[in-house]
Amino acid sequence: MQAFGAIDTVLSRVVAGYGSEYFTPAGKMFLRVGPTAAPYGYPRRNAFRQPILEAQLRKHLAAFPCVETLFGWHVETLTQSDAGVTLELRGPGHERRRARGAYVVAADGASSSVRASLGLRLDGETFNQKWLIVDLEDSPAPSQETLVFCDVRRPCIALPGPNDTRRFEFKLVPGDDPSRMTDADVVQGLLRSHGAAPQSRIARKTVYTFHARLASRWSRGRVFLAGDACHLTPPFAGQGMNSGIRDAHNLAWKLAWVVRGLLPAGILDTYEEERRDHAKEMINLALRMGRIMGPRHWLSGFATQSLFRLLGRFPAIRDYFAQMKYKPKPRFRQGLLLPDGRSKRVTSVGRLIPQPAVKTRAGERRLDDVLGDGFALLGFLDDISLFERSIPHASFRAISARRVLVSETLFQSQYAGSVEVITDPTLSLIRGLDCAKGRIFVVRPDRYVLGAFAPAGADKFAERLTALIRAIAAAESSGRKPDTASHTF
Numbered sequence: 020m021q022a023f024g025a026i027d028t029v030l031s032r033v034v035a036g037y038g039s040e041y042f043t044p045a046g047k048m049f050l051r052v053g054p055t056a057a058p059y060g061y062p063r064r065n066a067f068r069q070p071i072l073e074a075q076l077r078k079h080l081a082a083f084p085c086v087e088t089l090f091g092w093h094v095e096t097l098t099q100s101d102a103g104v105t106l107e108l109r110g111p112g113h114e115r116r117r118a119r120g121a122y123v124v125a126a127d128g129a130s131s132s133v134r135a136s137l138g139l140r141l142d143g144e145t146f147n148q149k150w151l152i153v154d155l156e157d158s159p160a161p162s163q164e165t166l167v168f169c170d171v172r173r174p175c176i177a178l179p180g181p182n183d184t185r186r187f188e189f190k191l192v193p194g195d196d197p198s199r200m201t202d203a204d205v206v207q208g209l210l211r212s213h214g215a216a217p218q219s220r221i222a223r224k225t226v227y228t229f230h231a232r233l234a235s236r237w238s239r240g241r242v243f244l245a246g247d248a249c250h251l252t253p254p255f256a257g258q259g260m261n262s263g264i265r266d267a268h269n270l271a272w273k274l275a276w277v278v279r280g281l282l283p284a285g286i287l288d289t290y291e292e293e294r295r296d297h298a299k300e301m302i303n304l305a306l307r308m309g310r311i312m313g314p315r316h317w318l319s320g321f322a323t324q325s326l327f328r329l330l331g332r333f334p335a336i337r338d339y340f341a342q343m344k345y346k347p348k349p350r351f352r353q354g355l356l357l358p359d360g361r362s363k364r365v366t367s368v369g370r371l372i373p374q375p376a377v378k379t380r381a382g383e384r385r386l387d388d389v390l391g392d393g394f395a396l397l398g399f400l401d402d403i404s405l406f407e408r409s410i411p412h413a414s415f416r417a418i419s420a421r422r423v424l425v426s427e428t429l430f431q432s433q434y435a436g437s438v439e440v441i442t443d444p445t446l447s448l449i450r451g452l453d454c455a456k457g458r459i460f461v462v463r464p465d466r467y468v469l470g471a472f473a474p475a476g477a478d479k480f481a482e483r484l485t486a487l488i489r490a491i492a493a494a495e496s497s498g499r500k501p502d503t504a505s506h507t508f
């Protein structure tokens with residue numbers, strides 16, 4: 020949201036930094052999740068209402084003159100060739116239009132017709148659980164935390180939302196008739212017994228079947244899948260849309276660089292390479308959380324809840340859950356990366372960099388805003404000229420990297436060159452990055468670390484970077500062939 024320029028708008032309508040409390044059938048809290056750290060610049064859990072968020076995104080999109088939005092239009096046919104992709108579109112009044120592009124990103128949701136037309140499967144079990152979802156307005160909650168009632172007789176989740184909105188999710192249990200679950204008396208009874216404010220107004224009620232599935236491949240030729248079109252998760256970890264946003268953040272800059280001719284098209288293969296494992300880990304996390312929320316048998320529920328209560332007596336374990344350390348961090352093990360020889364456990368390569376507020380000549384700013392939209396070289400040296408001498412290579416120029424030096428002792432005012440000097444008063448970068456002092460980190464536009472090197476190893480690193488980009492270009496000319504078929508749906 021920050022990269023897109025919409026962060027302040029979005030934050031104005033979220034419940035920031037909320038936690039979750041898990042209850043036994045007897046009403047005893049056995050687990051609390053409430054992360055307090057904000058390593059990437061924001062609270063880790065933020066409750067949003069999707070229609071509000073989507074309206075905010077649409078509004079911000081309108082500010083980009085290069086973007087044309089066509090709501091209510093339907094993609095009917097997709098044809099791709101070596102030169103590009105053509106879409107035949109049908110408008111709300113049955114008018115027709117043709118759109119051409121170098122690439123297409125199909126973010127057309129769970130029943131993606133583009134995915135089907137490309138012959139890509141959705142693998143995985145259909146996680147066959149039905150849940151009744153009830154969205155409430157004018158529904159003040161006693162606390163801003165999510166309440167999770169882990170009762171085998173009726174698992175239920177009550178989630179806070181902005182502006183006195185609240186969502187209740189009730190699992191359908193054996194004996195429930197899905198076609199009757201949205202009846203007024205059933206819904207009112209469930210809301211009453213789970214503590215909804217009596218004056219609440221029902222904005223939406225519907226029964227969903229949740230899925231846990233991944234597309235067999237995420238692209239074919241010049242067409243890429245993103246969001247629910249390529250991964251479906253039950254919402255217990257609140258990660259469905261989050262995963263889609265991660266897809267967009269990974270793919271968008273790569274497409275932009277390829278279309279402008281700045282990187283070889285083979286770089287686009289790293290999209291699935293980098294994203295697939297994390298999307299899968301998030302689905303598995305949601306399935307595990309689902310088992311805690313909705314135990315299959317009262318005995319397994321009792322055993323799990325007792326275990327959590329027992330483990331909760333140990334501060335380190337309590338902290339592990341409270342701070343959400345169980346949540347898989349986005350981490351690339353392969354893709355557009357240059358390993359730095361450090362162990363996989365500690366290396367920052369392939370990981371997201373922290374985002375503290377840093378001090379710049381222009382005052383305090385979020386780090387990502389200082390690094391800009393492109394690549395950046397982030398140095399941790401106390402010698403500007405050594406930093407400058409370490410990064411003049413053609414391969415760094417080719418990626419037009421912005422040059423930023425983090426120093427506690429140097430001041431920008433004493434220096435007139437093109438390196439931006441910043442200080443990190445909270446020391447979040449030094450602490451959050453592996454072995455930062457004395458090294459230079461190459462940060463990608465999506466804020467993941469591509470590689471890191473010490474000044475003495477700068478020549479070698481630059482050669483490896485050039486070789487990596489050449490290898491990607493070579494793989495592309497020998498491998499990736501567009502699928503030249505035409506598809507109608």
Ligand SMILES: Cc1cc2nc3c(=O)[nH]c(=O)nc-3n(C[C@H](O)[C@H](O)[C@H](O)COP(=O)(O)OP(=O)(O)OC[C@H]3O[C@@H](n4cnc5c(N)ncnc54)[C@H](O)[C@@H]3O)c2cc1C
Pocket residue numbers: 069092093094095126127128129131132152227245246247248254256257258259260261262263
């Ligand atoms: C009950 C519930 C709770 C959830 N809670 C969370 C949560 O807490 N956190 C979270 O991150 N996620 C959550 N999610 C998941 C989230 O809603 C989805 O992951 C997200 O909406 C997926 O976005 P998408 O753009 O990929 O697909 P969609 O939102 O499905 O959008 C696809 C769009 O493509 C359009 N389309 C389809 N075919 C065509 C065509 N041929 N031509 C033109 N347009 C087409 C559709 O009309 C639609 O507008 C939840 C989901 C559910 C059901």
